[in-house]
Amino acid sequence: MTDPVRNLLSIADLDRTAIEHILDLTALFAEVGERTIPKVPALRGKTIAWLFYEDSTRTRLSFETAAKRLSADTMNFSVSTSSVKKGESLRDTVNTIEAMGIDGVVVRHSDAGAPNRIARWVDAAVINAGDGWNQHPTQALLDLYTARTHLGDLDGRHVVIVGDIKHSRVARSNVLGFTEMGANVTLVSPRTLLPPDLDGWPVEVTHDLDSVIESADICYLLRMQLERQGQTYVPTLREFHTEWGLDVNRARRLPEHALIMHPGPMNRGVEIDGAVADWPNALMVEQVANGVAVRMAVLYVLLGSGLDLVDERLAVA
C-alpha cells in the first residue's frame, strides 16, 4: 500500500493493491487466532470506541474480538442508554467520545454517510461498520478473503448476488470489492428490490436466477429484511423464495466448485433452503470466522504504527 488510508468509510477507499495487502495481512492474523493464546500486542495502548447507532450483534462482537486480540483497549458507547436518548447530537456525542482520547471509532448507523460526517469532525480513524444502505466495507473484505481462500485469484470469476440489492449496504460494497478484484458481478432480483438507477454500475442485471445459476462461481445471497414493514416489494416471501431463493433444486445446478455465501443473519426458507445452508460449500460460518481476522487487519492498518513491522510484532506474542 503506497498511500495509507486514514479511515475506512467505503470499500472504494481501497484499490486492488490495498485490498490485497489487507487480505495478505488477514492470513497472518488468522494464524494468530489459532494460537493457544490468540493475542498479539500490536495495538497495545490504543483505544477504540464502538459507536453503534443501529442494532448489531455479529459485527460488533467481531470487531470487539479483533480489537482484543490486538491488545487494544475498547470502550462501548451504548446508544440505547446514553446521552443520545437525551437528545445529544451526533456531532456532540462524537466530540465527547474523542475528548476521552481515542485512536479509532467504529461506527454503525442507519443513515448513509454517517461515518463520512464523523470523519470530518474527529481526528481519530473512522471505520465504517455499516451505514444505512450505503457501505459495509469490512463485510466486503471478509467476503473477498473467504472467496480467495477457496477460489484463489478472483479474476474472471462470476459472482451472482441475489435478493434485496436496493436496501443492501453489503451489495454496494461487494459489487465494488469483487469487481475491483477482477470478478464479474451479476445482480439478480425483481426491479422492486434493485436500486432505481444502475447507470455506471459495473454489473450485469437479470431478474432470472435460473439463467445464471449454472455459470456462478459464487452465489451470494442477501438477507430479505423481514422487518421492513409498511412497504411491499414482493407479494409474499413464499413467492420470493420460489423465484429468487436458493432452493435445493437450484443449488444442485451450481457448478461443483461454486461457493454459497450470505452475510447473515439468514432467513432459512426465504433466501435459502435450510438444507442448502448446511451444505459444505455454504460458507456462512467461515465468513464469520474470517470476519475477526479481517477486522484485525483493518484495525492494524489504520491504527498500527508501521506496516513493515508486521511479522516482527506478530512474533513477539
Place this chain on the structure above:
Amino acid sequence: MSTTIVLKGGTVIDQNGSRHADVVVNSGGLIVDVGPDLTADEALDASGCVVSPGLVDLHVHLREPGREEAETVESGARGAALGGFTAILAMPNTTPVIDTAAMVNEVIALGRSTACDVRTAGAITVGRKGNALAPMAEMVKAGVRIFTDDGTGVQNVSLMRTALEYASSLSHLSGGRPIVLAQHCEVSALSDGGHMNEGRWSSSLGIPGQPAEAEELMVMRDIALSRLTSARIHFQHLSTAGSVAMVRAAKQAGLAVTAEATTHHFTLTEESCASFDPVFKVHPPLRTDEDIAAIKAGLADGTIDAIATDHAPHTAEDKDRTFADAPPGMLGLETAFALANTELDLPIEEVLALMSWNPAAIAGLDPAHGGPIVAGGSANIAVIDPDFAWTVSASEMASRSANTPYEGRRVRGKVRHTLLRGLPVVVDGEPRR
C-alpha cells in the same frame, strides 16, 4: 424636510430599456428626477453600476416566529437588502403557521422597520396540514396576495380545486389584484422518505431518493386544475426538465400559470450530495445537468417568469447531522443575483426582469416594487456592479445561519447600494440597518 440623494454615473435598466442617467430620489420614497448631470443633497457613486428597480424574491423563509436562532425577519431582511432585494415574500411555514390575519399582522409588524419590504404569504390550509381551508379572506384583507402550503404540496386534489375557486373569488378584497395560489409541487406518496434526487447518485450512495415524477405529477395535476377553474396558479421552485416542458405547454395553451426557479436549481447538481454534506440537501432536491439545461432554457424563453431564492436558513446544529437527519434548505438571498449574473447566459436586462419586475407583478407588488425608474416612481432601487468579482463566504453574510452551498465559489456581480423608499439601506456593500 425631505433630503435628496443622487445616484451618479450609472446605467439605468428597467422594463423600458437601458440608458446612462443619474437618478435623484427623495426621503419621501419617490424618484424625483432621471437624467444627465443631476445634483442633490447627497451623492452615491453608481459609476460602472446598473441602477435597477429593487429585486423581488417570491420565496424566502425568515423563520420568525419559531426559529429565531436560524433567522429573524430583521436579519433576513438585512441579507435581502445586501442582495439587492427591496421586497421579499415570507413563506408561511413558521411555528406557528401563518394561517390567520393575526399571524400575518405579526410578521408584517416585525418587518416594518427592516432593511427590506417584508410581505408574507398565507397558508392555503389550516396549519399547512392539507385538511381544511385557512381563512383566506381575512388574510387577503390583511394584505396577503399569495397563498401556499410551501414545504409541502396540497395533496388532496379536491381541496386544491376548492382553494383555487375560493381564492379567485376574493379579488374584491384586494383592490382588484389577483389572488395567486402558489404550489410546492410534490406528490408525497412518491417522495416520502427521500432525501435527494432519485437517480444514479442516490442509487450508488444508498440515500433514499425522490423521483422527478413526484414533482411532475403535481405540476401536471395543477395544470389540469388551472384549466378546470381558470384560477391563477404559480409553480414554486420548478426543478425538473419535465416540469418546465409542461409549464411551457400550459402557457402556450393560454392557462393562467406562472413559475419560478431557484438559483440552486440551475447552479448545482445531485452530484454534490456525494459528500454526504447536508448543506446540499434541499427540497425539491438538486437534480441533473439535463434539468439545469431545461431550467436555463425556461428562464431564457419566458416559461419560467422569476428567479427565487427559497432562502432557507438552518443553524449549524441542524446541519451538523447525517444527510437523512438534517432538514432541507440552503441560504440564497446574498448570492442570488451574483449566481444568476454569473451562470445564466442572458443579458443583464433579462436577469433583472426575472429578479425584479416579473416577480413584483406576480406578487402584486408593482409598481411600488419593480416599477420603472422614472420621475414619480417609487424609490426602491438596487445599484449593482455586474463585473465585481468576489468569493462567497458565509462568515461575511448577514444571515444568522451559514448554510450556503457556495462557500468559496467565485462569482461576478455585487450590490453596491440598495435604496428602500428613498433611504439608503446598503451603501458600498455595507448594511445601514
